[in-house]
Amino acid sequence: MIRIRYRKLVVLLPSKNSPSPVSLPPNRPRLSTTQLPPSSCHGFSKGSSHFKASFSTRKIPASTSSLSMKEQIEAESRVEHVGLLNAVEDLYEGIVIEMKEPVDSTEFIPSLRASIVKWRQQGKKGVWIKLPIGLVSLVEPIVQEGFRYHHAEPDYLMLVYWIPDTPDTLPENASHRVGVGAFVLNSNGEVLVVKENSGGFKGTGVWKLPTGVVNEGEDIPSASIREVMEETGIDTEFMEVLAFRQSHRSFFSKSDLFFICMLRPRSFDIQKQDLELEAAQWMPIEDYVNQPYNKEHQLFKYVAEICKTKAKMDYSGFSAMPVAPDSGKETYLYFNNRDFN
Secondary structure, X not given: OEEEOOOOEEEOOOOOOOOOOOOOOOOOEEEEEOOOOHHHOOOOOOOOOOOOEEEEEOOOOHHHOOXXXXXXXXHHOOOEEXXXXXXXXXXXXXXXXXXXXXXXXXXXXXXXXXXXXXHHHOOOOEEEEEEXXXXXXXXXXXXXXXXXXXXXXXXXXXXXXXXXXXXXXXXXXXXXXXXXXXXXXXXXXXXXEEXXXXXXXXOOOOOEOOEEEOOOOOOHHHHHHHHHHHHHOOOEEEEEEEEXXXXXEEEOOEEEEEEEEEEEEOOOOOOOOXXXXXEEEEXXXXXXXXXXXXXXXXXXXXXXXXXXHHHOOOOOOEEEEEEOOOOOOOEEEXXXXXXXX
């Protein structure tokens, strides 16, 4: 990313009854600012309001002046010197402002307005403000400038603003939550199952596969292994993804992706997590498949039948192939490699 640092911008504020912009008379000195080197820019640190000013002249035809000399002098007397915000440019002609230092809204908002004027001139599009929880007092004044919520994390709120007069194409917040279910089969043809003591399955008596949510930055294989270990104490090895399900309006109106993963056990002594589970055990796969709940609910019926078929080695799922993209980030490609050369 390219770091953008500006020092000062002169904003000319016309009077209430005066049109804008203000035209200067012929040969009248025009106040401008000299940009300081980046090393002298300290955001809103003490002393940042000081800058060097210079005068330059520009000849403007008298016919372009729509104000009297008195009105122009009055307008120029209201010139404010406003510091621009430190920001970085993203890959999509947008601007990202990451707030870190304490600042008062009376100082921040004028700088935000001046910065948006500059970015509009530069053809920038979206503006992202990452606001830490310690600066929550700035939320209301920023929203009053036209910003909206985008997403929130435990320690910050992200607000966004679309600059140009074109349709807003900023991406929406994350649309899906990702979950995993673990099909763990031992050499005796038994599947690892649990009874939950919270949530929708509490008190139903249903034996189900261990399940959980994938954490941010966590791979699907790692998530399935972790969930089994946390709930049952069983150490496992990821084998493949057997199937996945997509549903909508699930968690706070978000969509949901759920991956059924097959794991191979490396240990067999169950250590039940008391906080979430009522019970855990190894169950013959036929008993698991033939539970009334699985017979009565189509989704669970299909999952149980897929697991049963896989136990007979008559089904091939999606293996995880690690790949190295240009970004250098670890990535997995999931595919059926049975017939892949």
